[in-house]
Amino acid sequence: MVDASFVPAFPVQALWLMLPAYVSNMVPVVLAKVFPRWNAPLDGGRAREDGTRLLGDGKTWRGLIGGAIIGAVVAVLQAAIPWDGKTDFGLTRYGAWWAPVVLGFALGLGALVGDAVKSYFKRKSGRPRGTPWVGPDQLDFVVGSLVFAVCAGILIDVATGVAVTDGWAWQWLIVMWWIPLFLVLATPAMHWIVNVIGYKLGLKQVPW
Numbered sequence: 001m002v003d004a005s006f007v008p009a010f011p012v013q014a015l016w017l018m019l020p021a022y023v024s025n026m027v028p029v030v031l032a033k034v035f036p037r038w039n040a041p042l043d044g045g046r047a048r049e050d051g052t053r054l055l056g057d058g059k060t061w062r063g064l065i066g067g068a069i070i071g072a073v074v075a076v077l078q079a080a081i082p083w084d085g086k087t088d089f090g091l092t093r094y095g096a097w098w099a100p101v102v103l104g105f106a107l108g109l110g111a112l113v114g115d116a117v118k119s120y121f122k123r124k125s126g127r128p129r130g131t132p133w134v135g136p137d138q139l140d141f142v143v144g145s146l147v148f149a150v151c152a153g154i155l156i157d158v159a160t161g162v163a164v165t166d167g168w169a170w171q172w173l174i175v176m177w178w179i180p181l182f183l184v185l186a187t188p189a190m191h192w193i194v195n196v197i198g199y200k201l202g203l204k205q206v207p208w
């Protein structure tokens, strides 16, 4: 059974858990600035019959892989903060040092996969790259990272011999259902603020 007393109070714990995904979600924009030539698109340039791209040039391997790696790095740094075990997502108590690596990688990868799935439906519905799609544009990465976090959590539980219903993913994201619900509701507001800042700094072409 996961002991909830080791974590900071809600909603800090929820935001702490999501931090790798928040950082990962910003990574592709920065990498696009730093490595403009590494621009191989996820869809390989493939188009539908009507000529529109499956995902478009805005979804690259650079962004996907970079986001996943940085997600893992952020989670490892978070877990390494020595504060009564309160910063490790309740994971390293399992005795598996690699658990934050897996969770952070999953949060980052899930964020960018969610973003790419969003773009698939965005293109399919006739919205060109970079046009706003209020709702999906803000929710894509949080839903993606939460789905991947549940999968990663179950993987960690199984690998460390913890019964799934006593395990990390189940206790944090299903029994404590208000954690994912809060993240889904609060993230679009924060995402919007971050994008406006990115636009003002000239990192993004558009304020969404």
Ligand code: CTP
Binding pocket: 028, 029, 032, 055, 056, 057, 058, 059, 060, 061, 062, 063, 064, 112, 115, 116, 119, 122, 128, 129, 130, 131, 208
């Ligand atoms: N980016 C990337 N690889 C990804 C995701 C994003 O390289 N997997 C970079 C691209 O340079 C992209 C920018 O980050 O233009 C902003 O990301 P986003 O807003 O998600 O992409 P858009 O270009 O707006 O495309 P879409 O309309 O499909 O959201």
Ligand code: MG
Binding pocket: 130, 131, 137, 208
């Ligand atoms: Mg966009």
